Every structure is written in C-alpha cells, then in structure tokens.
Amino acid sequence: xxxxxxxxxxxxxxxxxxxxxxxxxxxxxxxxxxxxxxxxxxxxxxxxxxxxxxxxxxxxxxxxxxxxxxxxxxxxxxxxxxxxxxxxxxxxxxxxxxxxxxxxxxxxxxxxxxxxxxxxxxxxxxxxxxxxxxxxxxxxxxxxxxxxxxxxxxxxxxxxxxxxxxxxxxxxxxxxxxxxxxxxxxxxxxxxxxxxxxxxxxxxxxxxxxxxxxxxxxxxxxxxxxxxxxxxxxxxxxxxxxxxxxxxxxxxxxxxxxxxxxxxxxxxxxxxxxxxxxxxxxxxxxxxxxxxxxxxxxxxxxxxxxxxxxxxxxxxxxxxxxxxxxxxxxxxxxxxxxxxxxxxxxxxxxxxxxxxxxxxxxxxxx
Amino acid sequence: xxxxxxxxxxxxxxxxxxxxxxxxxxxxxxxxxxxxxxxxxxxxxxxxxxxxxxxxxxxxxxxxxxxxxxxxxxxxxxxxxxxxxxxxxxxxxxxxxxxxxxxxxxxxxxxxxxxxxxxxxxxxxxxxxxxxxxxxxxxxxxxxxxxxxxxxxxxxxxxxxxxxxxxxxxxxxxxxxxxxxxxxxxxxxxxxxxxxxxxxxxxxxxxxxxxxxxxxxxxxxxxxxxxxxxxxxxxxxxxxxxxxxxxxxxxxxxxxxxxxxxxxxxxxxxxxxxxxxxxxxxxxxxxxxxxxxxxxxxxxxxx
Numbered sequence: 001x002x003x004x005x006x007x008x009x010x011x012x013x014x015x016x017x018x019x020x021x022x023x024x025x026x027x028x029x030x031x032x033x034x035x036x037x038x039x040x041x042x043x044x045x046x047x048x049x050x051x052x053x054x055x056x057x058x059x060x061x062x063x064x065x066x067x068x069x070x071x072x073x074x075x076x077x078x079x080x081x082x083x084x085x086x087x088x089x090x091x092x093x094x095x096x097x098x099x100x101x102x103x104x105x106x107x108x109x110x111x112x113x114x115x116x117x118x119x120x121x122x123x124x125x126x127x128x129x130x131x132x133x134x135x136x137x138x139x140x141x142x143x144x145x146x147x148x149x150x151x152x153x154x155x156x157x158x159x160x161x162x163x164x165x166x167x168x169x170x171x172x173x174x175x176x177x178x179x180x181x182x183x184x185x186x187x188x189x190x191x192x193x194x195x196x197x198x199x200x201x202x203x204x205x206x207x208x209x210x211x212x213x214x215x216x217x218x219x220x221x222x223x224x225x226x227x228x229x230x231x232x233x234x235x236x237x238x239x240x241x242x243x244x245x246x247x248x249x250x251x252x253x254x255x256x257x258x259x260x261x262x263x264x265x266x267x268x269x270x271x272x273x274x275x276x277x278x279x280x281x282x283x284x285x286x287x288x289x290x291x292x293x294x295x296x297x298x299x300x301x302x303x304x305x306x307x308x309x310x311x312x313x314x315x316x317x318x319x320x321x322x323x324x325x326x327x328x329x330x331x332x333x334x335x336x337x338x339x340x341x342x343x344x345x346x347x348x349x350x351x352x353x354x355x356x357x358x359x360x361x362x363x364x365x366x
Numbered sequence: 367x368x369x370x371x372x373x374x375x376x377x378x379x380x381x382x383x384x385x386x387x388x389x390x391x392x393x394x395x396x397x398x399x400x401x402x403x404x405x406x407x408x409x410x411x412x413x414x415x416x417x418x419x420x421x422x423x424x425x426x427x428x429x430x431x432x433x434x435x436x437x438x439x440x441x442x443x444x445x446x447x448x449x450x451x452x453x454x455x456x457x458x459x460x461x462x463x464x465x466x467x468x469x470x471x472x473x474x475x476x477x478x479x480x481x482x483x484x485x486x487x488x489x490x491x492x493x494x495x496x497x498x499x500x501x502x503x504x505x506x507x508x509x510x511x512x513x514x515x516x517x518x519x520x521x522x523x524x525x526x527x528x529x530x531x532x533x534x535x536x537x538x539x540x541x542x543x544x545x546x547x548x549x550x551x552x553x554x555x556x557x558x559x560x561x562x563x564x565x566x567x568x569x570x571x572x573x574x575x576x577x578x579x580x581x582x583x584x585x586x587x588x589x590x591x592x593x594x595x596x597x598x599x600x601x602x603x604x605x606x607x608x609x610x611x612x613x614x615x616x617x618x619x620x621x622x623x624x625x626x627x628x629x630x631x632x633x634x635x636x637x638x639x640x641x642x643x644x645x646x647x648x649x650x651x652x653x654x655x656x657x658x659x660x661x662x663x664x665x666x667x668x669x
Contacts, residue, residue, distance in 0.1 A: 050566060073566065073569070077566065079562070081563060083557060085559035087560065089582055102567060103568055
C-alpha cells in the first residue's frame with residue numbers, strides 16, 4: 001500500500017490539453033473518487049496513474065517514487081475496467097490468477113489468494129466458470145477479485161459500475177465500500193455519477209475541463225462548494241441558481257430576486273456578504289431541499305413567497321415541485337402531504353440560512 | 367369510443383401480420399429457388415468428375431450416356447494411389463501447404479498484432495499497404511520473382527529454381543497479406559481494455575499475444591489458416607513456372623502435365639486425381655466450417 005501524488009500533471013493530445021496541470025495528494029489507505037462530466041480528464045488522469053497513458057508534463061509518484069517512465073506492470077497497481085475486461089477464454093480462477101502466474105508465484109500461494117478473494121467477494125461457487133456464463137454483477141466481482149489477489153499498492157477503478165443496472169449498481173457500490181474497508185488499499189475511483197462519488201469517497205475530486213475544481217470530503221463539497229460547477233454538479237436534483245443582486249433598504253441588506261420578491265439577508269450571512277459591491281451581478285444558489293412548503297412557524301432566515309407550480313413529481317417520501325422565477329426554472333422539495341399540484345398556486349419557504357452567493361461572471365462561490 | 371377504436375385496429379393489424387408472413391413465404395421460395403439453382407450449377411462439375419472417375423477409358427470414349435456409369439470401376443483410383451508419381455505430387459503439395467501455413471501464421475499473427483495494437487508511427491498506412499499488396503495478381507509477379515530467384519541462385523549457389531521448396535518462399539507473397547488483413551480485423555475487434563488488463567497484470571507484448579490474443583482470436587486464426595492452406599494447395603501458376611522436373615511437381619501441375627500427353631487426355635485419371643486433390647481442403651472445411659464462418663464475419667458485430 002502506498003500514497004499517490006500528482007504534481008502539475010499535464011496530458012496533451014496534439015494541440016488539445018486533456019489534463020491541464022493537476023496537483024493531487026492521495027494518502028495511504030484513502031478512497032479517492034475523481035468525478036466530473038465526460039471529457040473532464042478524469043479517466044485520462046486515472047490511466048496516467050496506471051501507466052496506460054504517457055504523461056506530457058509533471059510527475060506522478062506512487063509510494064514516493066516517481067513512476068513517469070515505469071511501465072504499468074512495474075507500478076504495482078491493479079485496475080478494474082468499465083467493461084470488466086475479463087479474459088473470455090479463462091475461467092474465473094484463471095482470470096484472477098493470471099497476474100500471479102505471470103510473476104511465477106508458487107501454486108499454493110496462488111490458490112490461497114484466489115480462494116481468499118473469492119470468499120471475500122462471495123464468488124467461490126463461480127470459480128470454474130467462464131466469464132460468458134456470469135451476469136454483469138458477477139463479472140464485476142471477478143474483475144475486482146483479479147485486482148485484489150495481486151495485493152497491489154493502489155487500486156484503480158474506471159467507471160466500474162456504469163454497465164450495471166440501477167439496482168445492481170447500488171448493491172455493488174456497497175460491496176466496493178465493504179471490500180475497501182477490509183483490504184484498506186489506496187483506491188482511485190473514476191465515475192461520472194456524483195451519487196457514487198459521494199457515497200464511496202473519503203475525499204472527492206471534482207474535475208472539469210481538465211482541471212480540478214475542488215477537492216474535499218463529500219460533505220464539504222455539498223455544503224461548501226467552491227464554484228458554480230461544483231455546486232451544480234454535486235447534489236440531485238441540482239442546486240438552483242437564481243439571478244439576484246444585493247440592495248440596502250433602511251439599514252438592512254436585502255437580496256432581490258425579482259421586482260416582486262426580495263428577502264432580507266439572514267443575520268448569519270449578512271456579515272459575510274455585506275462588503276460585496278451592490279452593482280455586482282450575483283447568483284443565489286439554493287438547494288431544492290431548502291425550498292419547501294411554508295409553515296406557520298418559520299425560523300429566522302426562512303422567507304416565504306407565493307408562486308404557481310408548473311409541474312410536480314411525487315417521489316413517495318417527497319414531492320419535487322418545479323416552477324419559474326422570471327424565466328429561471330426552479331426546483332423545490334416539499335412534503336408529499338403539502339398539497340402540491342400541477343398548475344396550482346403554492347406558498348413556499350426559502351431557507352436562506354443555507355444559501356450561497358455566487359459571482360455570476362466568474363462562477364466563484366462568495 | 368374505446369371499443370370502437372379497438373375494433374377498428376383489430377382487422378388492420380391482422381392484415382398486416384398476414385401480409386408479413388406472405389412476404390416471408392415468398393422470400394423463402396425465391397431463396398430456395400436461387401439456392402437450388404446455385405447448388406446445381408456448382409455441384410455439376412464435381413458430380414461429373416465423380417462419374418467419369420468411376421469409368422474405364424473405354425467407357426469414357428464410348429458414345430453412351432455420359433451422366434451414367436454402366437460398368438463402375440475403381441481402376442483409376444487404384445492406379446493413381448499406387449503410382450509413385452502421383453503420391454510424390456501429393457507429398458509435395460502437402461509439405462508445401464503445411465509449411466506455407468506455418469510460415470504464414472508465424473509472419474501474419476505478429477504482424478497483425480503489431481499493426482492492430484501497437485500504435486506506432488505509420489501503422490495505419492502500413493496496414494492499408496499490406497492489403498494493397500494482396501491486390502497485385504500473381505500473373506504480374508511471377509516474372510520478377512523468377513528473375514529475383516535466378517539472381518539469388520547465381521549469387522549464393524543455392525539451387526532454388528526447379529525445387530519444390532522454393533514455393534515455400536513464394537506462396538507467402540499471396541497468403542501473408544490476406545491473412546494479416548483478416549487477423550488485423552479480428553484483433554481490432556478485441557476490446558482494448560483486454561490488452562490493457564494484461565499489461566497491468568504484468569504481461570509483456572509477447573505474452574499478451576500468445577496468452578490472450580491468440581486464444582481469443584482462434585476463430586479468426588483458423589479462418590486465416592484455412593485460407594492459407596487452400597491458396598497453397600490450389601496454386602497453379604507459380605509451381606508451373608518455378609518447377610519443371612516430375613519429382614518436384616505439385617498436385618495441380620502434376621496432374622495436368624503427366625496425365626495429358628500431347629493430345630491424349632487420360633480423362634478418367636485426370637478426374638480421379640482432381641477429386642483426390644480436392645479431398646484435403648474439403649475435409650478441412652467440413653471440420654472447421656463453423657470456425658471459418660465465425661472468423662470471416664467477426665468484427666461485423668461485437669460480442
């Protein structure tokens with residue numbers, strides 16, 4: 001096991017920069033998830049750590065050693081691919097032991113390791129089957145088994161759950177977490193699914209356009225996003241962004257959303273935003289769960305407004321409501337018994353204690 | 367209202383189904399018609415050969431129904447199979463074909479693997495180039511090849527012309543390009559992650575080829591093998607040009623040169639020889655047909 005460090009790593013394909021100088025420190029035993037939309041450079045970064053892609057600039061270190069020019073087989077890493085990449089002509093046991101056999105491990109040790117990994121992944125019964133006789137979930141377990149038996153310094157996962165159906169994905173997510181809790185190998189995991197990122201990671205690295213937008217624990221990213229991209233990417237349904245500006249009214253600072261709707265800033269936030277220039281174009285960032293039905297007793301900082309709902313989506317434990325504020329589509333989450341109906345008027349409450357203010361031009365969270 | 371709508375939809379759907387099945391019936395009828403036509407067209411010569419091979423020379427030249435054997439005899443078969451000359455042709459053909467298949471595979475597989483997988487500068491152009499060489503007909507190549515071999519023979523003193531083994535060097539010019547092309551297609555259809563997984567597992571390129579690619583691409587490999595064998599076995603022009611002594615001849619050339627003397631055609635033995643000569647490829651095809659088809663259609667669809 002080992003730590004992994006990336007120093008100003010760049011990947012260029014001809015004139016295109018896929019990865020633009022990223023720095024990242026991954027501690028020993030840590031589970032790091034690289035997340036971002038397609039083309040953000042997350043898979044390229046993983047493949048550079050694996051040694052499957054050359055790096056154009058910078059350094060990659062595994063266990064303190066620079067591995068820029070070390071071939072994949074000598075990096076002591078194991079990788080799990082999206083399409084499993086099992087050897088179709090080998091049995092499960094042969095697939096799992098392939099790496100060990102190439103390294104001429106003693107037969108007894110190979111058998112012991114395969115048996116142990118199979119037990120850990122609950123695939124002992126499948127050990128003599130060929131990949132085509134397995135379901136998607138089973139194949140993914142075998143792929144993980146192949147990684148585990150090698151007992152590598154680092155596990156690399158490249159969107160391993162993308163080919164599975166929704167239910168199996170949730171199940172395998174838990175399996176992966178359990179396996180990591182047992183083996184504690186440093187793990188770098190790539191996904192475009194922010195739920196996977198949030199649920200699995202010790203720390204999440206949000207990437208966009210070849211750069212790291214923010215690194216943090218799932219909670220940090222959710223509650224303290226650094227940029228509009230992170231704020232919008234993490235959380236489902238996504239955070240609402242409403243154009244707004246600050247104004248001074250009778251000694252208090254107000255946040256004006258529309259001609260009709262303006263709220264005083266909650267005391268907790270007023271100090272933080274007071275110094276902002278009043279002319280600046282801003283965005284109010286508010287998550288759907290902070291836009292709920294109105295109650296008789298509202299806490300300080302929770303403001304109400306009336307609107308007409310466009311669409312409602314009953315989800316069972318909650319109902320998502322969609323409406324517009326001067327052309328900006330907004331999503332809220334209300335109690336299923338709050339009486340939200342398509343096209344009906346409704347009084348909603350906005351919890352400004354959990355608001356974010358963003359610079360509309362730079363996208364930075366203020 | 368809704369009942370009415372269902373009633374309306376009912377019959378039209380039936381009509382559609384019926385017309386679909388009628389279409390299918392007609393399609394099948396036409397298919398059978400043309401398949402039978404083709405089968406008759408292509409099977410007539412071998413059937414005629416078989417009939418003729420079972421006749422004596424006297425019966426062949428007699429003005430009887432050529433499509434019927436009145437006095438069947440195996441004398442043609444016995445004569446050929448006990449003739450040292452014919453067995454020599456058979457031996458030469460077998461040796462050449464087997465060696466050519468081995469040589470072809472030894473060149474084509476690594477070449478295809480390199481061109482399909484080890485992305486290097488110019489690999490795509492080279493792959494196209496390989497295929498283009500296949501398009502040059504042997505009738506264009508045999509004179510320069512003859513000249514080349516003559517020069518080499520003069521220069522080194524090693525006898526190359528009029529030796530059966532020279533064909534082992536020449537046939538690959540026909541087999542290697544096509545087999546490499548088939549294998550490139552087949553290797554290209556193997557997911558990239560498979561060699562990456564092998565690479566991470568610690569396999570060298572050679573191990574990836576021998577332990578992953580060759581077993582996975584076995585159907586394609588067999589297709590290429592059959593192709594190489596058939597081409598070598600049936601080749602006529604090169605052995606005709608490069609070998610002249612009776613003991614150096616291969617089957618197709620041997621049959622035509624020894625069984626046709628001047629204007630005397632020994633039809634019975636010619637037909638028997640041709641049939642016996644067609645047997646090995648036929649047997650190979652019969653056993654490996656499934657692999658052959660799987661190999662040729664691979665890459666068309668993934669999975």
